[in-house]
Amino acid sequence: MPHHVTPQLMFDGNAEQAIRFYVSLFEEAEIVRLERYGPGEPGSEGSVKQAEFTLAGRRYTCIDSPVKHDFTFTPSISLFVECESAGEFERLREQLGADGETLMPPDDYGFSTRFTWLSDRFGVSWQLNLA
Structure with a gap:
């Protein structure tokens, strides 16, 4: 199996x-x-x-969780999204980033012409990459 x-x-x-x-x-x-x-x-x-x-x-x-913990989400694990267009990249960046935190602002980092890393309002970390 x-x-x-x-x-x-x-x-x-x-x-x-x-x-x-x-x-x-x-x-x-x-x-x-x-x-x-x-x-x-x-x-x-x-x-x-x-x-x-x-x-x-x-x-x-x-x-x-019914049990209270002293930890929450961490950026060490994130959801990586390959965006197919600049419009999709910006839409997801704005919506996921609303009331969240930008860890790496949108930019050309050499490995990507348009990349950003953020935590959303729930604490879940996302990496957005313009494919």
Whole structure:
């Protein structure tokens, strides 16, 4: 049986808001499954127990952690997006960067004529590259 490796994103109460935002940004994107915590379960009622979604045909899973941690997302792991046009690059940069943080401003860094690295408002890190 083949193994499947799927990125798992752990949020602290805003998983559904994040995945609905991400799915709105990409073609071939959808929420495949969304399971919420119910009464008496370990997580806050209504928060995401387990969700599966796709972005540009790639599968991701996520949760709202019922356990509070002293860590969150780090730029060491990021989602890399090859943008096919300058318009797509700018649209994603503006939308993902809104209320987030720019780690590397859009520029020609030698390895790419147009590249930026940012963290979105949920703390997830994205690298955008104009292909």
